[in-house]
Amino acid sequence: MYRVYHLGLSREDVAGVNLALLPGAPERTEVLAQAFGKARVLAFHREFKSVLAENEIGKILVVSTGIGGSSLSIAVEELARLGIQWFIRVGTCGAIQENIDVGDLVISEGAVRLDGASEHYAPLAYPAVADWRVVRVLQEACERAKIPYHVGITCSSATFYPGQERYDTFSRYVPRPFQGSLREWQALRVLNYEMEVATLLVIARVFGLYAGAVCGVLVNRTQEERVVEEKIPQVEERLARVSALAARRILEGF
Numbered sequence: 001m002y003r004v005y006h007l008g009l010s011r012e013d014v015a016g017v018n019l020a021l022l023p024g025a026p027e028r029t030e031v032l033a034q035a036f037g038k039a040r041v042l043a044f045h046r047e048f049k050s051v052l053a054e055n056e057i058g059k060i061l062v063v064s065t066g067i068g069g070s071s072l073s074i075a076v077e078e079l080a081r082l083g084i085q086w087f088i089r090v091g092t093c094g095a096i097q098e099n100i101d102v103g104d105l106v107i108s109e110g111a112v113r114l115d116g117a118s119e120h121y122a123p124l125a126y127p128a129v130a131d132w133r134v135v136r137v138l139q140e141a142c143e144r145a146k147i148p149y150h151v152g153i154t155c156s157s158a159t160f161y162p163g164q165e166r167y168d169t170f171s172r173y174v175p176r177p178f179q180g181s182l183r184e185w186q187a188l189r190v191l192n193y194e195m196e197v198a199t200l201l202v203i204a205r206v207f208g209l210y211a212g213a214v215c216g217v218l219v220n221r222t223q224e225e226r227v228v229e230e231k232i233p234q235v236e237e238r239l240a241r242v243s244a245l246a247a248r249r250i251l252e253g254f
């Protein structure tokens, strides 16, 4: 039986599945899957853990992508080959606007393409835009769950440190192209930094598939550089509730 190379999944494994939730971290896959329904681990190779979740409406996959666009691109390529058409990144991020609190969720309408990997799919002039239906179901899910959220543009950086203008690092040096970049993205009304959304949105568009993203805020970069680790459980719980609600709506046909 043919299995895609990195994920180790076959068409039989994902029969009847049309939607994948994509956290970065393997350890978040089962939490997200269980919020939707009964969960079963299908495969776990490198950073890619694949969990099938099923309830009375249907089945979804939760697949971890690892960190960064290059690793996410592998997961999305292989899932697309298996017939998956809908994708929601469910991740974490750093906010760069003062009015966004740690613990809030950010829904991406589009993304700044500092991810690197998306340039292997389309030139930089091509926009990274979310599917409007995914944006809408995520927004409705936040409203229903009464979770504070923001909708707007995300900056996807290939790196966590220099590309997101962090100075609390080994060298304490940020190369010139990124010096002052946080302030600039902030002035251009970008909401948050993370590392995978742009890659997902570009690949989905050029493949004719449908994608969106919701990320929980772990740090407000107008105040500090380090993530607030105590907030991780709250953010994970909120992401699980919102992504399960959004997945239900997509399976129900909106």
Ligand code: URA
Residues within 6 Å of the ligand: 092, 093, 094, 095, 160, 164, 193, 194, 195, 218, 219, 227
């Ligand atoms: N993920 C990121 O890429 N940046 C942050 O600041 C937090 C999570």
